[in-house]
Amino acid sequence: MDNTPVLQVKELRTHFKTERGKVTAVDGVSFSLNEGEILGIVGESGCGKSVTSQSILRLFDEKYLTAYEGEIIFRGKNLLKASNAEMEKLRGNNISMIFQDPLSSLNPVFTIGQQITEAILLHEKTTKKEAYQKAIEMLKLTGIPAPEKRINEYPHELSGGMRQRVMIAMALACKPRVLIADEPTTALDVTIQAQILELMLELKKETGMAIIFITHDLGVVAEICSRVAVMYLGQIVEEADINNLFESPNHPYTMGLIKSIPQLDGDRKKELNVIPGTVPSLNNVPKGCRFATRCEFADSKCQEEMPELITCGENRKVRCWHYETIKTGGENFVFTNN
Amino acid sequence: MKEFILKRLLALIPILFIVSLVVFLIIHMTPGDPAHVILGETATEEQIENLRQQLGLNKPIYEQYFSWIGGVITGDLGYSYFMKMSVSSALLEHLGPTVSLSLLAELIAIFIGIPLGILAAKHKGSVLDQSFMGFSLMGISIPSFLLGLLLILFFGVQLKLLPVAGYVPLNENIGSHLKYLILPAFSLGIMQAALIARMTRSSMLDVLNTNYVKTALSKGVKQRNIVLKHALRNAFLPILTVIGQTFGVLITGAAVIETVFNIPGIGQLIINSIERRDFSTIQGAILFMTLAYVMINLIIDLLYGVIDPRVRLSHK
Amino acid sequence: METVRQSNIEMADVKNDLKKKQRQIIIRRIFSSKLTVTGFAMIIFLAVLAYLGPLFVQYNPLEMDTVNRMKGPTAEHLLGTDNFGRDLLARIIYGSQVSLKVGGFVAVITAICGMIIGLYSSYYKGLDNILMRICDGLMSFPAILLAIAIMAALGPSINNVIISLSIVYTPQVARIVRSVAIVIREQTYIEAIKSQGASAFRIIWKHIAPNTLSPLIVQATFIFANAIIVEAALSFLGAGVPAPEPSWGNILYDGKLVIFNAWWVTVFPGICIILATLGLNLAGDGLRDILDPNFQKSK
Numbered sequence: 001m002d003n004t005p006v007l008q009v010k011e012l013r014t015h016f017k018t019e020r021g022k023v024t025a026v027d028g029v030s031f032s033l034n035e036g037e038i039l040g041i042v043g044e045s046g047c048g049k050s051v052t053s054q055s056i057l058r059l060f061d062e063k064y065l066t067a068y069e070g071e072i073i074f075r076g077k078n079l080l081k082a083s084n085a086e087m088e089k090l091r092g093n094n095i096s097m098i099f100q101d102p103l104s105s106l107n108p109v110f111t112i113g114q115q116i117t118e119a120i121l122l123h124e125k126t127t128k129k130e131a132y133q134k135a136i137e138m139l140k141l142t143g144i145p146a147p148e149k150r151i152n153e154y155p156h157e158l159s160g161g162m163r164q165r166v167m168i169a170m171a172l173a174c175k176p177r178v179l180i181a182d183e184p185t186t187a188l189d190v191t192i193q194a195q196i197l198e199l200m201l202e203l204k205k206e207t208g209m210a211i212i213f214i215t216h217d218l219g220v221v222a223e224i225c226s227r228v229a230v231m232y233l234g235q236i237v238e239e240a241d242i243n244n245l246f247e248s249p250n251h252p253y254t255m256g257l258i259k260s261i262p263q264l265d266g267d268r269k270k271e272l273n274v275i276p277g278t279v280p281s282l283n284n285v286p287k288g289c290r291f292a293t294r295c296e297f298a299d300s301k302c303q304e305e306m307p308e309l310i311t312c313g314e315n316r317k318v319r320c321w322h323y324e325t326i327k328t329g330g331e332n333f334v335f336t337n338n
Numbered sequence: 339m340k341e342f343i344l345k346r347l348l349a350l351i352p353i354l355f356i357v358s359l360v361v362f363l364i365i366h367m368t369p370g371d372p373a374h375v376i377l378g379e380t381a382t383e384e385q386i387e388n389l390r391q392q393l394g395l396n397k398p399i400y401e402q403y404f405s406w407i408g409g410v411i412t413g414d415l416g417y418s419y420f421m422k423m424s425v426s427s428a429l430l431e432h433l434g435p436t437v438s439l440s441l442l443a444e445l446i447a448i449f450i451g452i453p454l455g456i457l458a459a460k461h462k463g464s465v466l467d468q469s470f471m472g473f474s475l476m477g478i479s480i481p482s483f484l485l486g487l488l489l490i491l492f493f494g495v496q497l498k499l500l501p502v503a504g505y506v507p508l509n510e511n512i513g514s515h516l517k518y519l520i521l522p523a524f525s526l527g528i529m530q531a532a533l534i535a536r537m538t539r540s541s542m543l544d545v546l547n548t549n550y551v552k553t554a555l556s557k558g559v560k561q562r563n564i565v566l567k568h569a570l571r572n573a574f575l576p577i578l579t580v581i582g583q584t585f586g587v588l589i590t591g592a593a594v595i596e597t598v599f600n601i602p603g604i605g606q607l608i609i610n611s612i613e614r615r616d617f618s619t620i621q622g623a624i625l626f627m628t629l630a631y632v633m634i635n636l637i638i639d640l641l642y643g644v645i646d647p648r649v650r651l652s653h654k
Numbered sequence: 655m656e657t658v659r660q661s662n663i664e665m666a667d668v669k670n671d672l673k674k675k676q677r678q679i680i681i682r683r684i685f686s687s688k689l690t691v692t693g694f695a696m697i698i699f700l701a702v703l704a705y706l707g708p709l710f711v712q713y714n715p716l717e718m719d720t721v722n723r724m725k726g727p728t729a730e731h732l733l734g735t736d737n738f739g740r741d742l743l744a745r746i747i748y749g750s751q752v753s754l755k756v757g758g759f760v761a762v763i764t765a766i767c768g769m770i771i772g773l774y775s776s777y778y779k780g781l782d783n784i785l786m787r788i789c790d791g792l793m794s795f796p797a798i799l800l801a802i803a804i805m806a807a808l809g810p811s812i813n814n815v816i817i818s819l820s821i822v823y824t825p826q827v828a829r830i831v832r833s834v835a836i837v838i839r840e841q842t843y844i845e846a847i848k849s850q851g852a853s854a855f856r857i858i859w860k861h862i863a864p865n866t867l868s869p870l871i872v873q874a875t876f877i878f879a880n881a882i883i884v885e886a887a888l889s890f891l892g893a894g895v896p897a898p899e900p901s902w903g904n905i906l907y908d909g910k911l912v913i914f915n916a917w918w919v920t921v922f923p924g925i926c927i928i929l930a931t932l933g934l935n936l937a938g939d940g941l942r943d944i945l946d947p948n949f950q951k952s953k
Contacts, residue, residue: 059555064463084561092557099556104549109571119557170557356791360800367807479932481883483890484924487910491917590796594887598910608799609891612806624803632794 005032006074006210007056007095007178013069014048014055023282025051027234028070030309033178038204038211040225040242042218042257046279048234049214053180056212057091074178093123096171100183102163106155112139113151116170123174138169143199161192165199172203180212185220197224218261222246227315230254233279233290236309239317250318252295252326289321297326346639350632357628358410362403365621371395372617376419410625416618420611425622428607435505436596436603439526440589442519446527447534447584452577454531455538456565462543470535477532482591486525486598493521503600522599526591530584537580541573548572575642582638586631593627683944690940696933700926704750713741715748715900724916734918736908745900746923752901753882753930756815760881761874763820768827769870773858775828776835786832789825797822801884802893810896815885822884823877830873834866868945875938879931886927902927 014026026048033039041049058079060066072079074095079087091097099105107115116135120126126134132151139147142165155163164184171179181200185193201224204211213225221228221242228245230238230253238251249255256275277294280286288305292298301321309319320326373389374381390396394405409416415425458470480488494502500521506514545551546569554568593605600606604623611619685691713731719739727734733742771789775782792800804818838844839862847857882902888894889903890910897904902923909919 054552057556059552063461088558088560090558091555092559097553097556099549099553101549105553107550107554107568107572118559122558167553352787353790353794356787357794360791360795361803364803364807369807369809475932475935476928479935480928481887481931483887484906484927487906487913487920488924490913491920495914495917586796590798593798593802594891597891608802609893612802612893620803620806624799627799628795631796 004035006035007033007212008073009033009052009056009070010073011070012052012055012072012080014051014060015067015069016060017065017067020283024285025234025282026055027285029231029234029236030070031229031236031239033210033212034227036204036208036210037227038201038213038225040221040228041212041214041231042216042221042228043231044216044279046233046282047231049231050182052231053097053182053212053214056180057095057097058087059097089123092119092171092176093174094176095178095180096174096176097180097182098164098167098171098184101187102160102167103155105167106163108155111152111154112158112166112170116151116166116173119170119173134173135169138173139166141172141203142166142169143195144169160188161195164188164192164196168196168199168203172207172209175207176209178210178212180214182214183216184213186215186217193220200224218257230257233285234282235290235319236317237291237319239309239315240313241315244313244316250312250316250323250326251291251320252297253291255326256294289319297322343640346636350636353632354629357632358407358625359403361621361625361628362406365617366399366402368615368617372615406621410622415622415625418611418616418619420614420616421619425619428619429604429623429626432602432604432607434507434603435601436589436592436605438508438515439519439522439592439595439601439603440585442516442523443526443530443588443592444581444585446523447530447588448581450527451531451534452538455535455577456542456570458535458539459542459546460565470539474532474536477528477535480529482525482529483594483598485528486522486595489521489525490598505601518599518601522595522601525598526588526595530588533584534577534580538573538577541576542569545569545573578638578641582635585634585638589627589631589634680944687940687943689936690944693933693936693938693940696929697937700750700930700933701754703747704754707747707750708744711741711744711747713744715740715744716898717741724912726916726918733922734916736905736919737912737916738908742905742919742922745905746902746926749900749902749905749923750926750930752812752895752899753885753927756812756819756885757878757881757934759816760819760823761878763816764823764827764877765870765874767820767824768873769831769863769866771824771828772831772866773835773863776832776839776862777854777858782832785828789828792821792825793829795822797880798884798887801888802891805888805893810893812895812899815888815894819881819884823880827870827873827877830869831866834869835862838862838865872938872942872945875934875941879934879938882927882930882934 009032010030012026012029013024016023016025029048029052031039041052043049054060055068056072056079058068062068068080070080074090077086079090082090106112110118113132113135116138117128117131120131120134121128124131136147136151139150144150144162144165150158150162155166158166167184184200185196188196197220200211200213203209213221215221225242227241228239229236230245230251232253238245238249238254240250245254246258249258253275256273259273260275262272275294280290280293286293287303289295289298289302289307292302295302299322305321307319307321309317312318312323371386371390373386373393373395377385377389394402397405406416413426415429417424418428421428454470454473458467461467490502493500501518502521505518508515542565546565550572551564551568554564559568590605592603593608595601596603596605597609604627608620608623608627610616611623717740719735721739722731722735723739724737725731725735731741731743733746736742736745771785775785800822801815801818804821805814808814808818844857844861847861852861885894885901886903886906889901890907892904892907894903895901897907905923906920909916909923913920
């Protein structure tokens with residue numbers, strides 16, 4: 001696997017103008033996506049993972065709603081400073097995206113053929129006929145049976161799994177270097193989920209594209225990602241290779257997430273592990289470490305000062321004052337209540 | 339698709355029946371003996387009785403209804419003694435102005451309403467949007483005949499720019515035709531424009547927030563095409579409903595506007611017939627207008643099937 | 655037994671408390687929207703004008719004064735005189751009484767009749783078929799045409815205007831009540847009450863009806879506005895309130911006759927109509943935003 005970054009996000013901040021004032025949904029997120037890798041972004045609902053992914057393509061309304069800060073470097077250019085025309089050329093072409101609910105993400109009044117060929121015709125100089133042929137091929141590639149018939153059908157005539165395959169076909173039609181997958185399997189049945197994941201792995205191998213895979217499901221992450229970033233309340237709190245993350249998590253939140261996965265084996269009488277408390281609202285971001293309100297290891301330093309995201313190993317980063325002591329199991333942990 | 343149309347047409351029949359029944363009953367509740375009215379004060383008892391026999395006014399009411407309906411189905415709507423012509427001919431004569439007026443008004447409503455609504459949705463939250471809300475509120479608060487009077491005052495009396503009454507048929511002179519229709523069409527159309535604009539704005543806002551618009555954006559579709567191609571077609575259904583509703587109101591509001599601007603359309607025909615107690619014409623004209631209203635709603639319904647494949651396919 | 659009775663009393667207390675809180679919330683929300691408050695203010699102003707106005711006006715609206723006909727606004731006649739020399743301000747004030755009377759009665763009558771028809775149609779299938787067919791038929795008529803036709807049959811007078819407009823607008827109220835009632839009837843708690851032996855009357859009036867009140871009130875407000883407009887149109891056409899009794903509509907009729915020479919006879923009643931309609935539309939919009947939980951502000 002390559003270690004050259006194809007996409008670099010640096011100190012991304014995304015602000016929204018709401019009735020209650022300015023809300024910062026993504027607050028200083030930085031990560032790199034390397035060639036040909038699958039980077040997972042995990043977190044609970046509302047942690048900012050979707051906003052991050054949509055910020056990369058600048059999908060929010062910039063006139064009245066959103067403001068961005070930071071840099072997003074792709075092919076040597078900062079996407080946040082690119083013109084509208086440049087972004088339009090890039091979207092669906094060099095960087096593509098697929099979304100969570102394929103039924104609501106496909107336009108109900110156009111056939112899937114029309115929607116796929118639209119993507120092709122936007123970025124490649126071909127005739128309509130050729131585009132249709134290409135679309136049929138893409139459908140074949142994503143495993144849709146009888147594509148010549150399907151291509152003239154409407155989204156609501158297909159099943160959930162097929163619709164997601166259509167979305168993938170549409171996203172890959174122009175051979176993008178980066179695919180952003182925003183919870184692509186969350187709305188699907190478990191068996192279909194497995195098929196889609198397999199499909200994505202295959203396509204990645206064939207095309208060599210890099211994927212940002214966004215999900216809240218750690219199980220899915222374990223199956224498909226090579227590297228993971230864990231997000232909480234608009235920030236990345238831990239970043240690691242997949243094995244390291246599961247074997248020895250450094251951040252209390254990550255530990256909590258892993259512990260809360262129900263075990264199939266083991267003592268059935270034991271209670272499920274939960275992370276106590278709830279995520280604070282974005283309007284009321286706590287001072288200091290944002291996870292402190294729910295962290296069993298938090299002390300007064302955590303509540304006062306915000307820890308930075310620091311490198312703590314090979315390909316590892318963490319945002320916690322006490323990660324060194326915590327990762328050794330917590331027995332040696334001493335509260336520093338100043 | 340064909341079954342869809344057929345089903346709709348069949349559902350029409352009981353409605354048409356009730357409509358004709360209501361019209362008939364109302365007219366027959368009107369006091370005054372038609373024969374007496376036609377012949378005037380100087381008629382003798384004998385003459386009146388003769389005419390009554392001739393018009394079949396002594397037959398039981400359901401017989402009168404059925405003979406009228408029978409005539410209607412074959413196209414015979416009766417005879418007007420005041421205008422000395424068949425009701426159908428009278429209707430045809432007066433049809434032109436009303437159609438011109440209604441069409442022009444509807445076009446004004448659509449071509450002002452939809453673009454305004456789209457703009458307001460695109461620039462939601464801006465000054466443009468807020469002044470739009472103000473304009474649309476004013477638009478629906480001024481009844482069309484009042485607007486007509488005010489426009490007459492302003493353009494006709496003060497500015498002396500446009501004619502305030504009268505009508506020139508289309509085939510005579512298209513320029514004058516339009517000149518005489520502009521003020522009345524505007525009076526009729528503005529309120530509908532406001533309603534259409536409001537619905538366009540809210541429908542567009544709903545659609546612009548959907549996931550598939552986000553997908554289109556992520557594919558690199560240009561902003562203009564997102565609004566006009568992806569969003570508008572989905573937003574159009576509710577807009578079409580309002581257009582249909584407004585067209586109906588339009589046709590009937592035309593009646594009052596025709597009186598304000600002295601346009602010899604069907605509306606004026608109805609009003610005059612009521613004054614003259616020309617029962618057969620009143621019956622025929624109201625039935626005709628109502629039929630037109632029903633048919634327009636039907637066409638709008640059918641258009642739904644064309645625009646939204648989900649409607650079409652659910653009837654397969 | 656004592657404990658059961660005790661808990662029943664407590665329950666009733668809690669219920670009353672909740673209802674009071676709900677009412678307070680609604681009132682607070684009404685006042686929070688500037689537009690809605692403006693709307694209500696305009697309506698109240700109109701009512702005051704209509705019923706207290708006559709105390710301040712010294713002219714009889716029917717009194718003709720041919721010497722002073724078609725005079726513009728002066729100190730003597732604040733809004734001018736019409737083509738018969740009648741004081742315009744007096745006529746407009748008495749005309750507002752007509753508008754409020756017609757609008758109010760029509761709103762109330764259609765609300766009551768529409769509610770009854772809608773509720774019973776939603777409950778009894780047989781009744782539903784007949785009544786809804788009739789409503790569909792009536793709703794197929796353009797409102798003004800139907801009103802004109804009925805007025806032609808009944809003859810011009812204020813009460814006939816009220817009757818005619820009530821006939822015109824009841825079907826749409828019935829439809830709305832019916833559609834809400836149908837949704838509620840399908841809820842499981844209705845089935846539960848039925849199985850406990852509640853009578854149809856009780857189910858309809860105690861359980862279904864209260865839930866139809868919100869859309870009913872909103873509808874009634876808009877019908878009030880429409881009734882004022884249609885009455886004015888009818889009177890303008892000569893098919894509404896008969897002259898010489900003043901109604902905004904027949905003042906406009908007189909106004910049109912002299913429009914080239916006496917603009918005030920058109921403009922002043924016109925302004926009143928606009929204010930009344932605007933006020934009612936604002937109030938209705940505001941009420942709908944507040945009372946209808948399903949209606950989302952897409953602003």
